[in-house]
Amino acid sequence: MAKPRVLITGGAGFLGSHLCERWLAEGYEVICMDNLITGAVANVEHLFSNRDFHFEDRDVTEYIHVVGALEGVLHFASPASPIDYLELPIQTLKVGSLGTHKALGLAHAKKSRFLLASTSECYGDPLVHPQSEDYWGNVNPVGPRGVYDEAKRFAEAITMAYQRFHGVDTRIVRIFNTYGPRMRLNDGRVLPAFMPQALKGEALTVFGDGSQTRSFCYVDDLVEGIWRLYNSKELLPTNIGNPNEMTILEFAKAVIEITGSRSKLEFKTLPEDDPKVRQPDISKATRVLDGWEPKVPLHDGLTKALASFRERLLALGEISAH
């Protein structure tokens, strides 16, 4: 019997590549579509020998065509770090809006399930803490993050419209800060900034006074939550993340400890509209996803991420293997 097939847009990105692995492991044929502006073939190269894996270098904001049946479309294509939004503002807006429209159109035509990668950025700089799904957010539409936040809010709106008007079977995951192996070295997010700095003995660049908070989820916990959401009947947005909240200063210290580095801290200007706090309320996810909750402690997750950063920096000759 033919295996079920899914299309994963952004499949060569950090999260996308982990999703490709999981869906293959669950017995699926996976079509990974990516235009590689922030994704990388290196993230999925190890899957090329798997006959159930197919890679297509394609821009999902253009018309997308897939031959044959599709059980699901997982729309994960998007630049996803604050410096990417500054460098790729139009592409960020296009993939969240036009790309989501194209991916939904395909799901509608193929009668596929559709899962949208949304974000905690929908809550903006939140006035409610922790953030639960019924909070509508505090987003600056014209600030530097507006291109991402508003595109994702539009993406949620059009996903709900396709569900209500066309009857497409949709899911929406609001993803909170996630980390793990294969984060792009130069993507500017806090872990890909701190870990190489710590490994090279350079100062860790803490933005502002480091009192802003984030809550970091290891990628395997996130993927488990997304797998369960895909297989659930939950049609409204669902937060997936780790509620273990800490200040960026505490996070910097955790990175220094895990790397055994002697790096100091260097305080830099806080970027505009940088959210002051962020912590997911995951009570809904735990309720509707069969008791799902994150399992990987920060120390274990950072140890796994460290191996990935170290390996790549060694290959680039940026650190030595003393």
Ligand code: UDP
């Ligand atoms: N941050 C930092 N130093 C860096 C990069 C980021 O202090 O070199 C801070 C950033 O200001 C934010 C937090 O770390 O408060 C998380 O930033 P990231 O870009 O990872 O994602 P965000 O949660 O802001 O989308």
